[in-house]
Amino acid sequence: MTALLRAEDLLVRRGDATVLDVPGLELEEGGVLALIGPNGSGKSTLLKTLASLMAPARGTLLFRGEALRPEAYRRLVTMVFQAPLLFDATVRANLESGLKLHGVPAAERGTRVAAAARRLGVESLLDRSARNLSGGEAQRTALARAFVLRPEILFLDEPFSALDPPTREALLDDLAGVLRETRTATVIATHDQMEALRLADRIAVLREGRIVQYGPATEVINRPADAFVAEFVGMEAVLSGRVEGAGQGEFRVAAGGGFVVAAGEAVPGEEVRIGIRPENVTLSTQAEARSSARNSFSGTVTRIVPRGPFFKVELDCGFFLAAYVTPVSLEELGLAEGSRVVARFKATAVHLLRR
Amino acid sequence: MELLWEGIRKAFDLLRTLDPEVLGITLFTLKVTLLATLASLVLGLGAGLALALTQFPGRRVVISLVNTGMGLPPVVVGLFVTMFLWRNGPLGGFELLYTPSAIILAQTVIATPIITGISVAALQQLPPDLRLQILSLGATRPQMLWLLVREARLPLLAAVMAGFGGVISEVGASLMVGGNIKGSTRVLTTATVMETGKGNFDVAIALSLILLALTFAVNAVLTHIQQRERPR
Known part of the structure; x- marks a missing residue:
């Protein structure tokens, strides 16, 4: 064309x-x-x-x-x-x-x-x-x-x-x-x-x-x-997807074989773009760690980049996600490229960038 | 003091009775000045657009020269126009010296730099991207120039007023190239000079009052347009 x-x-x-x-x-x-x-x-x-x-x-x-x-x-x-x-x-x-x-x-x-x-x-x-x-x-x-x-x-x-x-x-x-x-x-x-x-x-x-x-x-x-x-x-990490369900001040976007739950209003069927800031994502190595976060995805570390006083850890969770980690945490978690981790973030940390 | 009052009284008599000679001089002055202003507007606006919108080496020098030209002494213009129109001068063949055309020519030379200078300033005050904005709305080049002139219309009216004011009030050039010939090239200013020289203060005052009234009337019309146009 x-x-x-x-x-x-x-x-x-x-x-x-x-x-x-x-x-x-x-x-x-x-x-x-x-x-x-x-x-x-x-x-x-x-x-x-x-x-x-x-x-x-x-x-x-x-x-x-x-x-x-x-x-x-x-x-x-x-x-x-x-x-x-x-x-x-x-x-x-x-x-x-x-x-x-x-x-x-x-x-x-x-x-x-x-x-x-x-x-x-x-x-x-x-x-x-x-x-x-x-x-x-x-x-x-x-x-x-x-x-x-x-x-x-x-x-x-x-x-x-x-x-x-x-x-x-x-x-x-x-x-x-x-x-x-x-x-x-x-x-x-x-x-x-x-x-x-x-x-x-x-x-x-x-x-x-x-x-x-x-x-x-x-x-x-x-x-x-x-x-x-x-x-x-x-x-921040940005992903595009379709709104699959919505109600009670929340909506769900299909991503990486699961759903990202986000706070806000959207209409099911809408194509949206959402953003998740790396500072709002926490990483752990145990899948069942207690957390109030609505979103939990396991993924693989693809890259670790120094970014000022932090490291930016880039993940493949079936979609792109990134987290900021202190040098101490990086060592404690033993993170390296190829490590399996669980990433968590709250519904309120997800923001709607575009309808 | 009595001389002044007597003069003013007689002047009003001349005006009230519409003295044919005074009326003739007035109409002739108006005609010559308006033609010269119009010619200067065409030349000055064209030159102003060219100077404001194009870049070429020596542009600043040209703008400086134009700005200097805004204060061109009329007698200097009179001298050079006289020399150009003199029998064996470069334009002598046209036999224009001591004709109304010579006055229009000299006044145009005086007013053109004034209108050019103010036009350049007026057009340069427009936002630089406005030209591109107009083109991007689909304008051709002539349409773009017209819209720019329309946007700068208020300061451009000031340019016209300044040009008109410059030529209706000048005496040196009109006297030198026109010769102050009765019934042919006599304008309000040259007549005022002559009558004052002869001690005919009443006539001179009458002519001066007409000159002031004319200047006021033309400027009042232009100011009215300018202020009406100004968005509230």
Whole structure:
């Protein structure tokens, strides 16, 4: 199958310095790709190059296998920046702006604007001036202005980084919902791994203009390719699965031939992504040790990595799991690669990352 | 003091009776100044867009020169335009010296740097990514430029006001290239200079009041547009 977007051999230079060097990158229909990395790693440059807003020194962009003229391609995609960059006009005029540029007739503009505004919760703001919006309202307006165009690909450049945490949570939820409903292929640049996990199927980690790891989101998070990626993303074990049962403030996710019990609300049949922080996982060598933890899995130690004052013990329990262990415990438990252990964690230690 | 009051009284008589000569000078001044402002707007905005949006070696030097040009003394402009239009000057063949076109030309030279300089500042104040945002909404290049101008419209109106103010009030260049010829190239400022020289203070005061009223009226209209546009 042809990828929706395929970038080949991208090279961007600033003066004599190479700021981006990406041999290849693909985005599939309906896929959400997160570009993560620290400031200055080239996320924005890659995003702008993929959106054809910046001409690379070398390289090609293929949209469904075709190299389009930048003007033609830019009518199929759109981008939302970190700053909302709204026009000095009403919210409605802002939502209409792209549709006007696309030559959409007035009658259709009205219905499309109303639908997009409703979906992103800016319906009541339509006649307000964009100057008088809060940060969250402005970013919602910017997202609505993008979605109203029904883009083939949506590019998001750290759209939430300027927002306060509660506002950002609410907006992330809504964005995740819209992406799921519309199945809009998306590339999002972020330096927040939680944001990436909430939204993305695949993650590319950038460092100094190069992609150091690229793969399915859970794989990148669980198996960082090197210390740099680990420092950036490898905070917790992440697993994807289907909700098999729910009730009384708990739900169960099928994993490794058993179930992970998690505190929270979910609907049976839902595909979810859950995270378990290594500091919340305890290890023991006896299967029947007394514990209040709801989750107990036996597994094999696959790798032991020093991580600051602790060791990170990676396990294969039929799914990936990791635990932080002090050097003393490591010795007492006699852990080595290949050891059999029992890992336990509470239902409240499991958090729902993505529905 | 009595001279002043007498002058003001006579000036109002001239205005009340719509003295044909005063009226003629006023309308001519308005026409020449508005044409020069319009020409400067087209040239200045174009140059402003080019300077604000493109990168080329020596760009800073050009912007410095434009900013210096904002304070160009009208007599210097008058001197050079006169020399260019002089019978054996480079543009002498057009025989424009001492015609209304010469005044429009000189005033355009005065106002263009003013409008260019303020336009550059106005456009540079827009967020740098706004251009990319507009392109990513599907705009062509001309549409992008138009939307940027629209976003900077409030400070750009200030540029127009400054340009207009610069040319309606200048006297040196108009006098030198126009010659203050009665019924042909006489504008409010050159006429005021002449009447003051002759001791006709009443006429000079009348002309000055008209000049002030015109400047006020044009700026009031532009300010009204600017303030109405400003979102509350």
